[in-house]
Amino acid sequence: MIVLVFSASDKGGTGRSVTSCNMAYWLSMTGLKVAYLDFDFGSPTAGGTFEISRIDTGIGDGIGLHSYLLGDSGFPARVSVRSETDRVELSQSRHPSGRLVLFPGDHSGSEFTTLDEPMVRRCTALFATCEQEFDVTFVDLSAGRSIALALALSATRSAQLAETVSRWLIFHRWTRQHIVAGHSLVYDEHGVLGTGVEWGHDREQLRNSIRYVRTAVPELNDAMGLRPAQAAWLQRQHDTLNRAAIRNEMGSTVVLGRTPVEPMLQCREQVILDIDVSARIANPETVDAFRHLATRLMNRAVWERLE
Template structure:
């Protein structure tokens, strides 16, 4: 079974990206083929988390996910984490069957303010490609009720993903404010459930 895993949080600083990167790494170490998509468009830092210094804050040549969704490149950049990382332990540790591939964001990209059908189509095509090629695909979303969240929910309702297995991880810290914010991200107006339902998801199944 292949699975798309969406990592979301209402606030920053919850450990969403670091934890998702660690899960991706350990799954690859167990022999799975894993993709990591940096959908934190305003702050693409997955390169830094995987210690790939040349793309700490995204790629500089316009081949990242931000530009891809805007139809500014034909296909987004993909990097083998173990080939590109500066961290010796990470580059040397590998499973003979496992892979860990990063799809980075763009340096200087920004959060999207609108969502259109072209973006949804390109996003769905990317998710479908990853579902066919990888066992697990992590999609690290921007914090809060972002366009990235709506884009993920809309794209997963496209026909080519009708049979896709999707899981949502909602991250928070153990403070009263963070727990309340996480609950709101799921249940409140414009949260995951309401936005998903608006895009055609079954609310109960999504929950």
């Protein structure tokens, strides 16, 4: 099964990119060939998350995704994460069959303001190439209702990608504001569904290709260090947020999974390895969450049609 995975969020700071990078890493560790396309054109920082310092804010020389989509280069640069990363443990952590390849954005790129047919054709060709070469392709989109979002929706309606499985992940933090924003990104007039219909998608098929990822969710079963009043208040808020999620059509039946609050990621967005857990720097629950998300992403049953 070949899969295109689009990572989207209405707000910045949702953990969209770092969670997607970690999911891509863990899928490569199962032996899959994984591509990661940095479509966050205004802030291409996937290189930094994979700890490749030479492209930590995008690649130079006009060979990134931004230049390719504009027609300024014949094909975008690709970087083997394990060959190029500065982190020894990441370079040595590999599956014999797995691959992880980053397509970085341009260092001097910016958000697109217009979308034209040549750009759609180049994007379609890129997705088709990735489909032929990789098992899973992550496309990390700019936050909000961006040209990157419209570009992805337009390209996936092409006949060239008619048989491709596309899945949409909507990332949001576990707060009322982010729940409302996540609903808005999907259901507002110019959201995922509205824009998708404009480009020829079937609304219900597209809706059934969407799942939500809740990030930075506090663990309520671990009240260590909390006063009783704080623990009780958090439980009430959690219950309120669950009701809000249901009202906003983001209840448990459409949730792919969640990630806990992780102190390590508060200071540095990176791939978390087993060695980080062994060193007691990262929490095991966080790695378990990334693995769980990656497993469910590839589980057909999770994506069965919703009634």
